[in-house]
Amino acid sequence: MRQRRTFVVFGLALVFGLAAAGYAPAQPAAADGFASLMPVPERATPAAGKFRLDESLTVGGSGPQSRRADSAAARFMTRLAGRTGLFLKQDFLAERLTADKATVSYTYDRTGKLVPNEDEAYALTITTDKVTLAAATDLGLGWGFETLLQLLSADEQGYYLPCGEVRDRPRFTWRGLLIDAGRHFMPVDVIKRNLDGMAAVKMNVLHWHLTEDQGFRVESRIFPRLHQLGSDGQYYTQDQIRDIIAYASDRGIRVMPEFDIPGHSTSWLVAFRELASSPGPFMIERHFGVFGGSFNPIDERVYRLLDRFLGEMAALFPDPYLHIGGDEVEGKPWDANPAIQAYKKKNRIPDNHALQAVFNKRLLRILQKHDKRMVGWDEIFQPGLPTDIVIHSWRGTKALFEAAQKGYQGLLSNGYYIDLGQPAEVHYLNDPLPADSPLSEVQKKLVLGGEATMWAELVTAETVDSRIWPRTAAIAERLWSPATVRHVDDMYRRLRTAALRLEELGLTHFKNQDMLLRRLAGTPDIRALKTLAEAAEPVKNYQRHSQGVTYTSLSPLTRFVDALFPESLAARAFRMKVDRFLETKDPELGREVRATFLRWKGNHPLVLRLLARSPALLEVEGLSLALAGACETGLAALDSIVAGETKDDKWVEANLAVLADALKPRAHAELAVVTAVEKLVRAAAGKS
């Protein structure tokens, strides 16, 4: 679901406290891999000693024939070789070295099933001369290899794995990422590299949002007009889908498709106008929002179509779950249709919500016939539905708890809307099962986990990775690690390492920023824009839709704002530095803050020089000027604090007004460092 309701920052109670569960971050050296694990394992016990990596390293395993195990071992070696430059033996699978003969040995008992509550645990033991990885299933095995890759460390002598033990398993069984390929199509390679990213942080469900008002993205061989007329030619063939499912399975990831009905269905109705509640005709929707194109719930032909189509999809997607959306059904077309009104009256259906329940019950029977379990957004939660459906909550934990109390399984996505540009910590501290939940132990088990949602109004294949990564690693940790692992600063420290390592998987979250800026600037020298980008972030929540521009699915998303990271870690570091300076008055910190102000202020003329040759960049002039202005205020406040002087109220008032203005959105972006300047201004007046 996707509606622009007011965004409620959830769980921002900044519960600090050191990571628990047997792992004390202070223990290993900072450069050591144990300190950079993300998600933090259930139990990690560093020990003295190092397993040295060299070209004699061998990998061998024992377990039943498993393509997943083979591919996990092979990818482990390729990535290890790629990072270290070592010519490791990579065609080891041909030789089938047994576990006892290899220096990196692995065992697993069976092939894991890609279903909820499967065993994903693994155990890792590293001594100076042997690495042992053991798991019940090849799923756990895959996660173990990912942990091993994160443990890779280096010192003056070379690369090594630090000795120690890891005993690990996930807290939640459903750790998902929703990718919306409906509003903007995401080509196969985008999906694949994001599956690699998910695997690297131990996420295990790709929720693939395949139909939307703006696009019908899956080939139907039974009803080819659906994708032919509903997709602008941008859809996945069934072969591509099978390929992606196999790719995901190799990485221990389920692929659950979503076909959002009966609302959000305009793209279906381009081909099947006669099945709509309103007369149509329908075109592929270009605008975003909640639209009138919805199925007619009293037309038997609708159920015949859905039966055959969902039967086709049920055979294509092996996952036991199928998501039917069910959110944001616009009532107007139903109200305006006399036949539907008559039906409601005749059958004593009080409102459209109840009418949707009728639709859902029919749908449920269809899914049951095709051996799929139903997942849907909050709206599908209605009395009378069997308890084997799963409620996917965009509304919040309250809805989730209510469902659980009535015996329904649930998933949380409220608080994990990564398209809204919130900082990672907001998502990180958002727990599907917070300590104060009202649920019994039995009810708690019904909360399966959660999903980060990458809704795609304002992203393209060029920018989607930077909206997903690295922040989704924080959500992955929330869903995998013990509930007590909640130290925000430590998370951010590890997030930096995770972000760098995610790049080796082909993800473009860093590199496309530069590419977009080069395109805008028309020159490879984009230093000034990068400097401005440090201090800026895209406007949050749904604000970008109220900046005087109406975005459609065809609008270019190649502006400065599209190149910005949703969360600037540089800006965050600066804000924290200001906080520490105000706390300690450490002159060295003061000098550093000063140097940053000077650099940002001095950047403005450099930005202006670039604007001269790029009309598309003209919009950032105001943003850059506002930053320079805020820096000037910051410098004055800093000087005053350092000199031990106190600024008067008039000065404070005038400068806070400057900063309030600097906070306003410009070029669809906002400055992420102004709040720190405000603190300096208040401190300069002796207030804080």
Next chain:
Amino acid sequence: MRQRRTFVVFGLALVFGLAAAGYAPAQPAAADGFASLMPVPERATPAAGKFRLDESLTVGGSGPQSRRADSAAARFMTRLAGRTGLFLKQDFLAERLTADKATVSYTYDRTGKLVPNEDEAYALTITTDKVTLAAATDLGLGWGFETLLQLLSADEQGYYLPCGEVRDRPRFTWRGLLIDAGRHFMPVDVIKRNLDGMAAVKMNVLHWHLTEDQGFRVESRIFPRLHQLGSDGQYYTQDQIRDIIAYASDRGIRVMPEFDIPGHSTSWLVAFRELASSPGPFMIERHFGVFGGSFNPIDERVYRLLDRFLGEMAALFPDPYLHIGGDEVEGKPWDANPAIQAYKKKNRIPDNHALQAVFNKRLLRILQKHDKRMVGWDEIFQPGLPTDIVIHSWRGTKALFEAAQKGYQGLLSNGYYIDLGQPAEVHYLNDPLPADSPLSEVQKKLVLGGEATMWAELVTAETVDSRIWPRTAAIAERLWSPATVRHVDDMYRRLRTAALRLEELGLTHFKNQDMLLRRLAGTPDIRALKTLAEAAEPVKNYQRHSQGVTYTSLSPLTRFVDALFPESLAARAFRMKVDRFLETKDPELGREVRATFLRWKGNHPLVLRLLARSPALLEVEGLSLALAGACETGLAALDSIVAGETKDDKWVEANLAVLADALKPRAHAELAVVTAVEKLVRAAAGKS
């Protein structure tokens, strides 16, 4: 073909001279699109005035139904919107605006055939209120849209297209890029983005090298063991191939497959050991070179397999040509096979070359049966073959001319081996039909064009784009533009713009350098490595194979050298600056050279700091130190020149020795700025 013979720099006669054919580079303003066209059109006539771009722009066309024309127009609008940020009307195709009603109007008479010598001409007229693009075929139309995109210009008022006219058509009909997917597999998205790159510089043949000793990369439904056993699971499905062919066709590009036989065939023989000349068994080859795995030319089963397999491929690939390789057949297995020896004796076949001719004649009949024309490397050129085959020359123009004189069509690849790391100018000045060719006008027509060859021993999907681009744009210009367009400096000036614009197509030639360096450094701050990279290039030709390391198809290609551009344009700019300084003794240039020396020298400690945490980077210490040393020598020489002093012979000798040492390969790379320092040293001694 691929053998490591001595590389002969061909055509390095630096024939300067201004671009001819109606276009004088000095005429338009530097920022104007006319000055950045690449390839240079046959005729371009800038005029006064500007066609202003705004959101009212409309595109409309007239011509027979053509997916190629539609997609060209749609891509034109998407890219224009992407670059300018303008919300252009992108679903214009739905409305089918006719040419007369649109501000950007296009017409074409017919759908072009993807065969040699098809009409690819187009004419473009830009006035202040209308853009008119006319072509005989939708192929020409596509090239016209690419030219329009290159003409995009900007001034203080915004974006515009400069008024003027272009009348354009290619000099050669065959402008190819060979991508070797055999030695390293190149996934579908790599092929697609390179097809986009090719289209942007008007190349029209993808030569897809699909089988090699190291991999059999195409799905065979008749003989599935070929790809199952010969590819490590890395092959293109037939659906993917069809998808790529359609993608190429939309962009006016033919796709010619190559199945290299009877040598270079080890990967086939993994499945069909019994068809080899030697007993086997065979494994997928991991090493590079010329190997013994070759088909047995006297075994009838070989021809039955090839008949059926090539029949399957002939149906899959619509191109009229099929490349059979035929190069570097290793004679030893034939010599060692008594049956083959007996056959040769019996049939009076004097040598293995003649035996291959027997093989080729059989192969030719098979291709004729499947309605394909044969293309092969030089080695296939033997008396008795019909003249409708095409000789593809890796040996040079001499071989090409000999073939043409005997009535054979030919293609040049000698001099276009982009895997060898030569500077763009070497390729640029390499003409398939130089002014002094001995051919008659009729014979000249037999020289169809040429192909850049991206052999893949030492590239992966991560690095291949940076080996192809931007240098291949220079080859594209050689094959498209009039022979008189040969101004090297002007080519380099335009190459910079072309390189930037190629990025919008998803090509990774710039952005993966940073990614690779970040992976090596383990930090986002890679400035020191970027600075070192300015001055360095990978070793040239086949030198990387003699650096004390044996590369295989499984070796990691993630070192510093892999991140380097094959040609550093920064190093070239520095060398030219030194030349100009020595010529003019302009003190400002001297100061700039000095500043660069100081920056490079001062970079060494910064590099050292990165090495401390990255063992994989340790190998660059010597390279960085050698650069610092060369800069020290350069500074001393510069000081001396500026002071008007003369260094003595002893100093010169000692410093030239330092520089000779600095020129040695380190970390598989070499410094591309040392020759400039040598010039300064000589000048400091009053010599030059």
